[in-house]
Amino acid sequence: MSEHKVFMIFQNTADAQPFISAFAQENSAATLDYQPGMVRIEGLGELGITQAVVSELAGREVNLQELHLTLISLSGNIDEDDDYFRITRH
Amino acid sequence: MAKKLNMRKRYELLTRGLGWEPTYQPKEKVFAQEAYEGIKITDWSKWEDPFRLTADAYWKYQAEKDKKLYAVMDSFAQNNAHLNLADASYVNALKLFIQGVSPLEYAAHRNFARLARQFSGEGAQIACQMQSIDELRHAQTQIHTISHYNKHFHGMHDPFHMFDRVWYLSVPKSYFDDASAAGPFEFITSVSFSFEYLLTNLLFVPFMSGAAYNGDMATVTFGFSAQSDESRHMTLGLEIIKFLLEQHEDNLPIVQGWIDKHFWRAYRLLGLVAMMQDYFLPESPMSWKEGWQIYFVENAGALFNDLARYGLRMPKYHEIATAEADHISHQVFGIFYNYIHAAAFNLGLPSEAKMNWLSEKYPDTFDKYYRPRMEMWAEMAKEGKRFFNMGLPQLCQVCQIPMGFTEIAKGEPMQVAYRVSEFRGDKFHTCSDGCKDIFDHEPEKYVNAWLPVHQIFQGNCGGATVPDVLAWYHFHPEDGGDYAGSADEARWKAMKGTAASSTAAAKTAPADAA
Numbered sequence: 001m002s003e004h005k006v007f008m009i010f011q012n013t014a015d016a017q018p019f020i021s022a023f024a025q026e027n028s029a030a031t032l033d034y035q036p037g038m039v040r041i042e043g044l045g046e047l048g049i050t051q052a053v054v055s056e057l058a059g060r061e062v063n064l065q066e067l068h069l070t071l072i073s074l075s076g077n078i079d080e081d082d083d084y085f086r087i088t089r090h
Numbered sequence: 091m092a093k094k095l096n097m098r099k100r101y102e103l104l105t106r107g108l109g110w111e112p113t114y115q116p117k118e119k120v121f122a123q124e125a126y127e128g129i130k131i132t133d134w135s136k137w138e139d140p141f142r143l144t145a146d147a148y149w150k151y152q153a154e155k156d157k158k159l160y161a162v163m164d165s166f167a168q169n170n171a172h173l174n175l176a177d178a179s180y181v182n183a184l185k186l187f188i189q190g191v192s193p194l195e196y197a198a199h200r201n202f203a204r205l206a207r208q209f210s211g212e213g214a215q216i217a218c219q220m221q222s223i224d225e226l227r228h229a230q231t232q233i234h235t236i237s238h239y240n241k242h243f244h245g246m247h248d249p250f251h252m253f254d255r256v257w258y259l260s261v262p263k264s265y266f267d268d269a270s271a272a273g274p275f276e277f278i279t280s281v282s283f284s285f286e287y288l289l290t291n292l293l294f295v296p297f298m299s300g301a302a303y304n305g306d307m308a309t310v311t312f313g314f315s316a317q318s319d320e321s322r323h324m325t326l327g328l329e330i331i332k333f334l335l336e337q338h339e340d341n342l343p344i345v346q347g348w349i350d351k352h353f354w355r356a357y358r359l360l361g362l363v364a365m366m367q368d369y370f371l372p373e374s375p376m377s378w379k380e381g382w383q384i385y386f387v388e389n390a391g392a393l394f395n396d397l398a399r400y401g402l403r404m405p406k407y408h409e410i411a412t413a414e415a416d417h418i419s420h421q422v423f424g425i426f427y428n429y430i431h432a433a434a435f436n437l438g439l440p441s442e443a444k445m446n447w448l449s450e451k452y453p454d455t456f457d458k459y460y461r462p463r464m465e466m467w468a469e470m471a472k473e474g475k476r477f478f479n480m481g482l483p484q485l486c487q488v489c490q491i492p493m494g495f496t497e498i499a500k501g502e503p504m505q506v507a508y509r510v511s512e513f514r515g516d517k518f519h520t521c522s523d524g525c526k527d528i529f530d531h532e533p534e535k536y537v538n539a540w541l542p543v544h545q546i547f548q549g550n551c552g553g554a555t556v557p558d559v560l561a562w563y564h565f566h567p568e569d570g571g572d573y574a575g576s577a578d579e580a581r582w583k584a585m586k587g588t589a590a591s592s593t594a595a596a597k598t599a600p601a602d603a604a
Contacts, residue, residue, distance in 0.1 A: 005392045009295065011314050036375050037302030037310050038295070065143065068151045069158075072298075072317045073291050075389050077396070078325055080142060082097045089396050 006076035006087045007042045016070035018058035022049040025057075038072055047076070048086030101142035105213040106135065121210040127273040130338035134211025137333055140325035148220055152227065152319075159231055159315045166308040167238050176304040176372040178243065178582030179573050183297070183370040184236055184309060185245040185435040190262045190362060191293070192232040193253035195316075197266045199225035201277055208274045217326050218278075224319040235312045242585070243578050245434040245569040252434060255551070256563050257542035258362070258426075260490045264539060265359045269352065271535070275334065276348050282327030284352035284405070287393070290320055291385040293363050300371045328393075335400035342401050351531070353405035354524035358489035364419035365426065368448065369440060377451035382415040407524045410499045416452055417498055420460040425494045427467065428479035432556060434565050436573035439468050459503060476572070480556075482543045486521035487511075487536050488528050495521050513537060 008023060010016040012034065023030055023041045026049055033040040041047060055062045064085045076087030095103070112120050124131070143151075165171075175181070202222035206215050240246040253259045269280035298313035331349075334341045364378040386408075394404045423437075430437045440448065445464060448456045470477055483492035497505045509526035511518045513533040520526040529536045545551050552562025560567075568577035 004395075005388055007389075036299045037314070038299055065141075065147055065151065068141075068143070068318055068322070069154055070314075070318065071321045072314050073295060073324070074321050075392065077328070078141065080097065089392055 004045045004089050006047050006089050007040055008074045009038055009040045009072040011070045012037055012039050013070055018054050019067050021057050022054045026053055045090055046088045051083045097142050100144050101139055104144050105216050108212045123208040123274050127275050128344055129275045129341055132337055137211050137213035138329055139213050140329045141322050155315050159311050162311040163235055163308055172242055174305040178578055180304045180372050181239055181243045182435040183366050184239055186366055188236045188246050189249045189252050190259050192229050193250055194262055194266050195225050195229040201270050205274050221323055228316045231312045235308045248564045251564050260542050262359055264490045265355045278330050279348040280352035283331050284349055285356040287324045287327035288390055289356050292381050296367055296376045296381045299375045303373045303375045350406040351528050354407055357411050361418050361422045365422040368419035369423045378419045379415045414498050416455040421494055425492050431478050431571050434569040436576045438573035439464055485541050485543050486525050487518045487539055488520050488525035493521050
């Protein structure tokens, strides 16, 4: 099972919240592990978010590359464009 | 008006078609380091860019990160927020960090600038340029953040001088010098993949979470700010490996050899982090072993499963590193407990509560092997016989750590491990099969190692006595020793109003902070 594990780690801050919530909302199987100052979002095979959902959650037009401001770490292969961001491992 | 370009197109325009075929000089002279390691690149345009961050976006986001960080640092200083720490003994983790890690950031800055110049592919050049700037930012923000602590505590006054001379700092220095002295492809495999992709989470994530747990918000912010760049660096590390393996099948054995070597070297260096995580943090969010399980065993397992399609396997001796996860922090602590009088940080035996935490986190080893040792040391100290090792230890010729590791994988955790190689009629000692393999593969390189103990005996380190050598390190007498009774402890108690005399503490303020 763990062979396909992917994760994203964000700072647990207000700026990161739309991203964290979007990962939780758009990946129903993802688990969220809160540690001091941070949250680790873990999934199997794939985790992804879309610009529309992040913007909806933030209440403004979000550029997905803003995730660089609060991202701490990740594991998986990145696939990104203007309207989506995902990490995969199959 | 023309339609806005999408991310792929924007990035492609930044990273492709900017190079040219040189005509004044042959290409192999312009990129003179690209061929000698035996790596074969047939088509640089096949390089897949890690994050598609264009230059304008890069500067915008980096500026925003710095703005946030400096706002936190300002308010930290204004509010004297060091007083909110769980305990001043926590600051010893910062001392080790500024002495041993920040100089690595600066060395990485220099080396990625070299790579940006030496790789002929534009995609790789851009990624290395950005990383070079990131690493300089990390060194600077770490120095700025920790400078606040330097006003109040000892041991943080001259880290770059110390890094080039001090016995325990030769461990990170020699690892990085080893990579820096290699060609560009070995360097990037070492630092971007073996260190950053495989192991850097173990350094930054639990460390910074630990900082948050202990009330150090300034360090949390610089750490996480640096780590946001690190995510980009890790993807560069993964990309370079995939790229090299896709370019030519002859690259596989070379790359595998580098991964094996630099995994072991970086792992040995992280022994210092293991000690820090289990013994320096008054409140620990996660043990070394738990971190190893999540960030190495699970994460690297998934990664190498992914890379198996290229014929790559897990780094050699990874199972030994995993077996050692039950022991390594306790063994490194033991080494430093012996020599803390010659260090620029303080250390104390763990409290009863801390030992109970260690028992819980290390149920198979702590009570059996290490608690009795701690209790004996505590007993000796109580009787006025605190044990300091006044001899100089034998160092591993490769990792440069005193030879204190044991035969854990052989099921003899109390037997110190020694390996011997002969080269040109001399004997060279290493601490493990991992380090011995590295030595035997390139003995010409490692016989030149600058070993601090040998250098002291040869008279190259300021003199023949401990105070002479410590002065040459730019240590002050109050920088090292046990935390109990230290100048830092006295000052902390004075600041917190728990000691009778604040004037006594003021006298012990670090001279360089004035």
